[in-house]
Amino acid sequence: MDPLIAVDPLFAMNMATFLNIFWVAFGLTWVIIFHEFGHFAVAKLCDVQVERFSIGFGPILLRYKKGETEYALSVIPFGGYVKMLGQDDADPSQMSAEEIAEDPRSYSAKTVLQRMGIISAGVIMNVVTGLLFFASGFALGVEEPDAIIGQVEIGLPAWQAGVEVGDRFTKVNGREIEVFSDVSRAVALSAVDTLVVEGVHRDGKPFKFNIQTDGKSTRPQIGVSETVGMHLIDPGKAEIPVTIPGSSAATADQEFEAGDTIVRIDDVEVSTFPQLQDLLARKRAETLEFHVQRKGTTDVVAIKLKPRRFRTLGLWMGIGKVTAIKDNSPAANQGLKEGDKIAKVDGLEVGTQINPLRLPNYFADKHGQDVEVVVQRPVKGGEPQELTLKLTPLDRPGWIEKPDEGQSVSVPALGVAFQLTSTVLNVVADSPVAGKIKVEERIQKMELILPKGAPSDGYGDKPIVIEFDKKREGDDKETIHNWAYAFWSMQRIPMRSVKLHVSSPGEGGTGKPRVVTLQPKPIDDEWYLPTRGVRLARLMKKRKAESVTAALSMGLTHTKNNMTDIYLTLRSLFGGRISVKELHGPIGIATVAYRVASRGFADLLLFLGFLSVNLAVINFLPIPVLDGGHMVFLIWEGVTRKKPSERVLIAATYAGMAVVLGLMVLVLYLDIFVHWLPGQ
Structure with a gap:
């Protein structure tokens, strides 16, 4: 039967873009809602009068009132807040006002333990939802770049130590390595300049290197990047050709197609990038026959590629x-x-x-x-x-x-x-x-x-x-x-x-x-390139839980690792090992979230889990106006048996507001003038 509806490809692309943006906005909103709902639920459980539940700060865009609580959407998308009787960051004097404390439904009238429960509930909620986001992502299955080295940057510490293409990292300073992002984090967040890197060479022999980190960039690095596999890239809608225009691959007798898999060169089977790289380098002056398997089929096509000479200026x-x-x-x-x-x-x-x-x-x-x-x-x-x-x-x-x-x-x-x-x-x-x-x-x-x-x-x-x-x-x-x-x-x-x-x-x-x-041209008849112009996709490792228990276990491990990494990041920032230029604000977060959503729903879930855990840790820092700052006041009250004075509360709250607003301005500046505009 003939189809009754034809879909315009541009419409399909716009719909995909719209759906990605929708899921990003939806996910980010729910990360905030879960946090504030934690405060809200425990406050209600303790019979505290909740006056407002807001997503965002500043002027209110939309509001809806049900019972005694106003539900609001505010203009500044940096988070949200729950406004309770006797607890208002905009008016810290409420926390020490005796007339408000006399109201049994005010926040300040509750016991120290009840108030601690209310304050910590948002953080606990984010940790729990972060775990569930991670577990759900692993249940669906995600792909991440494998921990195999695909490039060693010339002159950097890993190169000097003797790390080779094809090496697999298994530990960095005792930290277990599963995927390449583990390598990046272990290096960037290290507290020492010399790293003990363990792994296996591509021939199966184990190695153990002491590698000095390079501190010339915005964060410590050793100069390695992930490897590619034998699949050609599948750029989808992006305008990226699968072969480099002007190369041997682009001018071959047959076309390479997106997602092709290289299985053999002449009569030599190849399965890894180091194999391919070495073979192309040693046979750089020969015409080679690439045997590729078409994506989604068992068909193998032979494509002859002529050698490429270096283009020079003389x-x-x-x-x-x-x-x-x-x-x-x-x-x-x-x-x-x-x-x-x-x-x-x-x-x-x-x-x-x-x-x-x-x-x-x-x-x-x-x-x-x-x-x-x-x-x-x-x-x-x-x-x-x-x-x-x-x-x-x-x-x-x-x-x-x-x-x-x-x-x-x-x-x-x-x-x-x-x-x-x-x-x-x-x-x-x-x-x-x-x-x-x-x-x-x-x-x-x-x-x-x-x-x-x-x-x-x-x-x-x-x-x-x-x-x-x-x-x-x-x-x-x-x-x-x-x-x-x-x-x-x-x-x-x-x-x-x-x-x-x-x-x-x-x-x-x-x-x-x-x-x-x-116009550069080949002028030396005997000088051949060790490449042929095919673009290969990154080698990915599938991480999928086989049961609910396994998903929760993987989610718990990921939650603990992410929480630890956030604290290590803060330590490195304050210690000067990581530059503030590595920070991102709402624009950067939304941009990364959109890219992640484009890769798939499971990847978005992992990113939302990261944000949720991040929100939990940052919110529990001992800064007045944040949950951690309130917890410090409550600990003080629990130890001394009396509340901090109104003057102390007001001074600390305004100082905390100044810090938070300063951070907001800083990350917005970095988003616009460091991360976005230079790339335009």
């Missing part, structure tokens, strides 16, 4: 200092040190006779052989000392470790990373820059521009701007050396043209910048 840049060395690597074992400068390799001057960007492949090709390396070592107050070292590279392909912003070039075969300057030392004849840029000129900025009419590459339509004079945040003396990152960016988004801002030596070392527009 610029050889100056080599900078060695920035990092891996523990127990050939570089470390032969005495290479941070701060050294690699001047010659097998008699070839780096920068004029050999391109420093070719060193990762050069050393890989020489694995097992002695390579003579001349380094210049700085001497305080004198000329650099020249040393000759004999290094024997490992069999580790070049460019399997990709530089991110501000990172160095990695030579996996040696276990060393070095900077590149933005000063030109050599211009290749018949290259895109020949006749346009000269030796000793300096690149100040690069723009990667998507041509008009070109298909989306998943990075938006705006130019990607990479600066070479940029200072590291929080350190005006340290320049971020970005040429390695710029060079790799030309490979990962090959459809884009390049616009360089160039300055001549000129007076004072800088001249007036001029703009040179170029």
Whole structure:
């Protein structure tokens, strides 16, 4: 039978967006309602007159009165409140007023234990509902990134310690690790700078590293991220192609499809990202046949992918200092040190006779052989000392470790990373820059521009701007050396043209910048990329309870861990280990909630559980106007057998209001000016 109704895809998308927004608003509202209902229910149980039950603060938008209680929706969505006779944060004198205390239905007329029960009921309610949110999410089943390492950032502590792609973390400082978010939290919330990280390598051998955290960011980190699996991304409605435009995968004889699974390359079965990465690197110069299983079927399709050569401009840049060395690597074992400068390799001057960007492949090709390396070592107050070292590279392909912003070039075969300057030392004849840029000129900025009419590459339509004079945040003396990152960016988004801002030596070392527009192209017949341009989805771990008891057990564990993490976060904030820039307000919370809701209802339940527990912990902090502040006054009264004076109550309440309002202003500022506007 023919369908009677056709659904417009745009309407379906708008409906999905509307439903996500609805569930987010609905869920956030109920987190607040559950908290305030705890106060309300126990107050009624203790026969306290409840004058108002409000969701939100400030001017009232909607109100409804039933019996003695007014139910209200207020304009500021930071929480809510229950206004009881004898307890009003806006008028703290009520708590010590004798005439109100004489009313048997007033809050202040109740015993200390009754008032403690009323005050703590909201927090207890949030803990209970948080547990139920978590349990419900695990009952439905959620997927989270597995605790397997997919990228080790060049030069950061994990890289230096020897963590490899494919390693699985099982413990960090004794804390059990199940999914990758456990790794992030354990590192960020650690109280010490040195972490004991335990796990297993991809070959099954156990490891135990002592890793020093890096504190240059807004929170401690070690420089690892989650791995991808063998499934291609399924972007849904997002304008992200499953293959990178301009890559081998995008120009193959057949198209890859969303959700395809790579099962074999030629006659080699592949099941993990490290396997795939190693195979592509070692066969980088060969045409390879990818065998992929189509999503939802048993069909396997063979797709031939040609090799990809590096796109270059024809610029050889100056080599900078060695920035990092891996523990127990050939570089470390032969005495290479941070701060050294690699001047010659097998008699070839780096920068004029050999391109420093070719060193990762050069050393890989020489694995097992002695390579003579001349380094210049700085001497305080004198000329650099020249040393000759004999290094024997490992069999580790070049460019399997990709530089991110501000990172160095990695030579996996040696276990060393070095900077590149933005000063030109050599211009290749018949290259895109020949006749346009000269030796000793300096690149100040690069723009990667998507041509008009070109298909989306998943990075938006705006130019990607990479600066070479940029200072590291929080350190005006340290320049971020970005040429390695710029060079790799030309490979990962090959459809884009390049616009360089160039300055001549000129007076004072800088001249007036001029703009040179170029189209990168392969100019070296033997220099092949270790990638083919397929976009792989993150490797996820399914977490699903098999029974109600298991769901409650998982929910309880998650509740305890989240409560502990919130206290650890507060400790790290006050101790300066985490920057206040990590905080989010209502805009940030709503944004994250929407993204989570887009992933599925179970994920939203886990997020609501996190918010519910968060609300419980924050509300019980000893700050006047919060539940914890009221509890402090009640403990005082229980110990001294008398209420705090009206003057103390008023002063403390106004101080608490100032703190809370200050925090509201701070998180709103961070939401708008730190997290939102910079991304626009």
